[in-house]
Amino acid sequence: MTSHELQKIVLAEPRGFCAGVDRAIEIVERALAKFGAPIYVRHEIVHNTYVVNNLKEKGAIFIEDLAEVPRGATLVFSAHGVSKAVQREADARGFTVFDATCPLVTKVHVEVAKLAREGYEFIMIGHKGHPEVEGTMGQLDHGIHLVEDVDDVRRVQPSQTEKLAVVTQTTLSVDDAAEISAAVRMRFPRIREPKQQDICYATQNRQDAVKLLSKQVDVVIVVGSPTSSNSNRLAELARKLGVDAYMVDSAEELRPEWLAGRQRVGITAGASAPEILVQHVIERIRALGAVAVRRMDGITETVKFPLPKGLKLESS
The missing domain is CATH 3.40.1010.20 (4-hydroxy-3-methylbut-2-enyl diphosphate reductase, catalytic domain)
Structure with missing residues (x-):
């Protein structure tokens, strides 16, 4: 050169x-400091190899199936969130659970539960197989339909269109999600949209x-x-x-x-x-x-999320 x-x-x-990732990592680190190794984590706490390896060295064990966790162990749910079935299984197996689901993902889960009680069905925009999508879709036993692109929007068949709402995976391309949302609105003009967009x-x-x-x-x-x-x-x-x-x-x-x-x-x-x-x-x-x-000049982020109860460390 x-x-x-x-x-x-x-x-x-x-x-x-981001604030959700900071919080999730801190939950695992505090659980290790307070309860000692091993701490079990369902799915990678966040999708980063370096972070996961670092926590493994400190005594975290990452699992996909709750059957791998011994009875009475301490378990952390990853930042991506989990389905109701996983929550029920964790309760049934008697684990001490700390939920590191990002609060912005939890917001989507709460919205789904609330509208489902009012008789709504859902169109979810997201990537099939992503743990966040599995967690959100798993908030309900039925009535939530995944669309990954505009073609899926043309094909999706909810059982009714009177009460229909749309939710979105929080980590999508903003522009792609806008394009798919526009197609959803065109096909279902009366669909209910979240007050604040789901993309974080x-x-x-x-x-x-x-x-x-x-x-x-x-x-x-x-x-x-x-x-x-x-x-x-x-x-x-x-x-x-x-x-x-x-x-x-x-x-x-x-x-x-x-x-x-x-x-x-x-x-x-x-x-x-x-x-x-x-x-x-x-x-x-x-x-x-x-x-x-x-x-570059850019936005300074100041968002911080509180930790779950029970993880306060005794001051030395």
Whole structure:
């Protein structure tokens, strides 16, 4: 790289951990500190390899099936939320449960339960198989229909349309969700929509930041794990805006050829990716020749969620 081609790094603001992820990790760490290892966690607490491995080292055991948890153990539900069936099974097996479901996901569950009592059926916009979708759809035994795209909206067959409501996975692409919502409204003009949109503030803010970032850089690196829905959406969004984008779980995955001849490298991170991974990626790009790091102007997030009862640590 010649001297007049010095590479610059531009950091998206905001990026990385959101309040729901912060809270979920703190719940597991406090449970370990208060009750000692092992603490069982149903599903990855958040979708990030580094975070999960770090908690495993501290004594967390991640499971998918509650049959793997010994009777009377302490169990944490992941930030993505769980179905009523999983809650009932946990109660029946006598676990001490701490629920790390993100409060913004819980808000959707509460809305579904309330409207179901009033006789509503639901259209859910989300990704099939994602644990958050399984948790939300599992709030009811029937009457909740998943749509993943506009084609699904054309095909979906609720049993009635008088009382119909729409809910959304919290980590979707804001633009895709808007397009699918528009198709839902067109087919079911009287459908009830949530007072506040279900897509969470952190997903919206990180996507808005990538829209700004993409105008300023030649390539975007998204720090996030392959299982992270919101991280995948950030990379997709940058590509949609005409910029090459690559997702890395760690600095080791960064390939020098992605950056060759690119003067401005944008970096962001999904809501479950810790800042330490972003710093590792910056160090790696600096080692490859970048000389300056600039932070974009962006929203400062101040959201904080309270912890569940029973996790207060005795002050030393």
